[in-house]
Amino acid sequence: xxxxxxxxxxxxxxxxxxxxxxxxxxxxxxxxxxxxxxxxxxxxxxxxxxxxxxxxxxxxxxxxxxxxxxxxxxxxxxxxxxxxxxxxxxxxxxxxxxxxxxxxxxxxxxxxx
Amino acid sequence: xxxxxxxxxxxxxxxxxxxxxxxxxxxxxxxxxxxxxxxxxxxxxxxxxxxxxxxxxxxxxxxxxxxxxxxxxxxxxxxxxxxxxxxxxxxxxxxxxxxxxxxxxxxxxxxxx
Numbered sequence: 001x002x003x004x005x006x007x008x009x010x011x012x013x014x015x016x017x018x019x020x021x022x023x024x025x026x027x028x029x030x031x032x033x034x035x036x037x038x039x040x041x042x043x044x045x046x047x048x049x050x051x052x053x054x055x056x057x058x059x060x061x062x063x064x065x066x067x068x069x070x071x072x073x074x075x076x077x078x079x080x081x082x083x084x085x086x087x088x089x090x091x092x093x094x095x096x097x098x099x100x101x102x103x104x105x106x107x108x109x110x111x112x113x
Numbered sequence: 114x115x116x117x118x119x120x121x122x123x124x125x126x127x128x129x130x131x132x133x134x135x136x137x138x139x140x141x142x143x144x145x146x147x148x149x150x151x152x153x154x155x156x157x158x159x160x161x162x163x164x165x166x167x168x169x170x171x172x173x174x175x176x177x178x179x180x181x182x183x184x185x186x187x188x189x190x191x192x193x194x195x196x197x198x199x200x201x202x203x204x205x206x207x208x209x210x211x212x213x214x215x216x217x218x219x220x221x222x223x224x225x226x
Contacts, residue, residue: 004156033213042119042202042216043157056213090156092214100145100212104156 004093004105012111013081021076021108023091031094032074033102034066038087049074078110086112117205119217126224132190134220136203141184143205145212148177148188151200151219160201161188193224 005024013019025032031050035043045058049068068074078085088109092102118137126132136146144165149157163170163177163186170177176189190197200221204214 035214040219042204042218043214045213045215048213058213094212100206100208101147101159101162102212102214103159104149106154106156 004091004103006089006091006105006108008108009106010109010111012113014113015081015083017081018077018079019081019110021078021089021091021110022073023076023093023105024073025091025093026095026103029093029095029103030072031096032068032072033092033094034074034076035090035092035104036060036087037090037107043090046076081112083112086110117203117215117217119203119220121220122218123221124223126193126222128193128195128224128226130193130224132193132197132222132224133187134201134203134222135185135187136205136217137183137185138205138215139184140205140207142207143215144208145206146177146179146186147204147206147214148175149202149204149216151202157202190222193222195224195226198222198224 007022033048034046037043046060048056052068063079065077088107090107091105147162148160150160151157161172161175174191179186200219202219203217206212206214
């Protein structure tokens, strides 16, 4: 049973550029949440996708957007990158729209220079 | 009211000892309290979780104690081992909020052999 997968593992971008991160949930899971984890801090909720729609959103600007595909995989897009966007971006996989247990992928380390 | 406060920031325990990490929350609407373990370069792994209708939950060497009236919960690691050295995060969520996790700031645990 494959766990949550994320790609790429690492990414280096320049300020002002745009980035797309990808996530595939665990088999049988249909809900994906995205979190940002700055160095030395706990993860911060960005948004959640269920049935291909954004269901919840945290306190992040509109530069952060996402998408969920019919196969439940998801993308996180960040436009106009800032130095402060450098972080580990985590995807969490959930079975069903209201299940409590969330399983995290290994993350994508984004560095903005 | 969305904060979860975690202490201590770091903890050093002798092999075989008991590690105790504490968390406090404000929002009484939270109804799910998980603990995650994170190793460097990895995503958080779900360790153990509790619902507020239970005061204690034990899984192997890991125990959650929950005090609803004090709005506090704690993780106890019995017989701590060097392999337990990691960062531990408490979190809280509520189904009404789409189960988005609100994380504490984390505790860096080092178990000395």
